[in-house]
Amino acid sequence: xxxxxxxxxxTLWLVLGGxxxxxxxxxxxxxxxxxxxxxxxxxxxxxxMAYAIGHISGCHLNPAVSVGLWIGGRxxxxxxxxxxIAQVLGGIAGATILYLIASGKPGFEIGGFAANGYxxxxxxxxxxxxxxxxxxxxxxMFLLIILGATDQRAPKGLAGIAIGLGLTxxxxxxxxxxxxxxxxxxxxxxxxxxxxxxxxxxxxxxxxPVIGAMLAGIVYKYMGRTAN
Numbered sequence: 289x290x291x292x293x294x295x296x297x298x299t300l301w302l303v304l305g306g307x308x309x310x311x312x313x314x315x316x317x318x319x320x321x322x323x324x325x326x327x328x329x330x331x332x333x334x335x336x337m338a339y340a341i342g343h344i345s346g347c348h349l350n351p352a353v354s355v356g357l358w359i360g361g362r363x364x365x366x367x368x369x370x371x372x373i374a375q376v377l378g379g380i381a382g383a384t385i386l387y388l389i390a391s392g393k394p395g396f397e398i399g400g401f402a403a404n405g406y407x408x409x410x411x412x413x414x415x416x417x418x419x420x421x422x423x424x425x426x427x428x429m430f431l432l433i434i435l436g437a438t439d440q441r442a443p444k445g446l447a448g449i450a451i452g453l454g455l456t457x458x459x460x461x462x463x464x465x466x467x468x469x470x471x472x473x474x475x476x477x478x479x480x481x482x483x484x485x486x487x488x489x490x491x492x493x494x495x496x497p498v499i500g501a502m503l504a505g506i507v508y509k510y511m512g513r514t515a516n
Contacts, residue, residue: 294345295371296378298337302349303382303477306330310402310467311390327459330468335452342448350471351375352497356431359505360512362438372473379477387481403478403486404469404493412464419466420496426458427470427500428507435508469493470500 309329313321321329338347346363348354351372357363383401390396400409406419414422433454437447455470462468469475475493479486
């Protein structure tokens, strides 16, 4: 239960920090942080939680990460579903807090609410194929970074930095394509508030990250087994 509470709080922080920066600060008059600031915010949420709860739950904060670690032989199968439930609930809680803050501004309209999308709902109007490719590859690379940085042969104590910077880089690349998911819990939390198109397109932001994570788990398991 302590692990699940940690995953709930960690995912809440990821959504509040990452999506919160996009909704509240990205285009703030004159002082907006833009895409680069949002990318850094997502990376910082993972970096800070890696050291806050990593020793408790492993700091997955992401259903795709839990699945990828299981496929890679780093996580017990029986814990995957409870972790995913805790992560999704934490994401929803984070989105709820964000909504309560954002709706306090006069004239508030929910708009995209940092939801993920493709086609006309992509920041750069990228289509389905581009979005699917981006999410699979970005999640694949994210899991490779996680699996490599947390390998027992890797330098100790630096995993959180590598993973946080990795997520920052992923957002710098793919925010224009899908608003960057690589995390089904993050996508679900925002889609529930936007509804309509965001819920219609949510399937991609579950399937693509999970596929990418599973492929990474298979590849790293092979590399780890054959490495000297």
